[in-house]
Ligand SMILES: O=C(O)CCC(=O)C(=O)O
């Protein structure tokens with residue numbers, strides 16, 4: 001078992017090669033149903049560009065007191081620095097163990113006079129002083145923009161994979177709730193390797209990871225762990241719980257962890273957690289429980305559209321109940337299964353930002 005590498009360039013090319021776009025959407029669909037993990041390659045993000053993104057982790061080379069001056073606990077949105085010794089690190093806080101890593105979190109800013117509706121998850125970052133890290137802020141702001149561009153390309157692929165209009169997700173991501181987190185995981189010179197990031201699922205929509213050394217591991221359906229070391233010129237992508245919820249549990253948000261098993265190499269990563277606009281409504285999409293055969297794609301798309309519009313169940317025999325749920329005015333607070341046959345689940349609609357806020361609250365308190 002290995003994770004696929006999906007090349008997104010057919011979506012950025014004009015004129016479109018329809019067959020290549022269809023193959024790309026099918027590859028994304030398959031990966032999202034299997035593990036929700038894949039590597040992506042985007043034409044305007046070269047290996048050199050990814051190296052430049054990772055160069056932001058030079059922040060960790062600042063003297064400890066300069067990093068402590070940016071402590072995340074000073075920030076209402078918990079943005080800034082988390083130290084190896086004192087910070088709150090754990091993605092799995094309930095087990096009381098601390099993760100062996102430093103991190104630095106940035107998010108989307110918004111000027112006080114911005115005319116858009118307020119978003120509780122937009123706000124000021126803590127920036128390292130320019131005299132200590134010249135150009136760092138400009139590079140970090142550019143990185144946010146670049147990664148958002150790649151995430152939007154991926155969203156278009158996902159929308160096509162789900163047989164939705166191509167702008168289904170991008171139209172909900174004009175000014176998304178997003179965070180960029182830099183990590184530094186120390187090596188393990190002796191003894192059992194320390195846990196860098198406890199096993200967890202991501203709570204949001206899409207996660208894009210640039211990494212310079214092995215360490216991240218993905219839980220496979222049989223319970224074993226698959227290492228996902230860096231592939232030059234690619235980003236590792238995984239779907240979070242919001243994506244799983246959106247697709248009625250058909251697409252997977254899979255557990256993963258980080259363990260730096262190297263005795264000598266420090267691992268750095270740059271992780272872009274991309275969600276949707278704070279007010280974007282996430283309503284379960286009608287997704288066939290089983291993938292349509294590639295050459296039957298057009299037929300399946302037609303069936304999916306019809307099922308969504310009429311609120312019925314159709315397609316390749318899989319239950320497609322999201323339309324039904326919407327027509328019935330929503331479902332009970334708990335998830336409900338579409339029939340007893342183990343078809344896609346249906347969740348009540350929720351605003352993306354509220355969902356993330358709730359989940360991050362759980363992660364960080
Ligand atoms: O550092 C990484 O590669 C991934 C970290 C991670 O899974 C997370 O912070 O959610």
Ligand SMILES: [Fe+2]
Nearest residue numbers: 200201202256
């Ligand atoms: Fe994660």
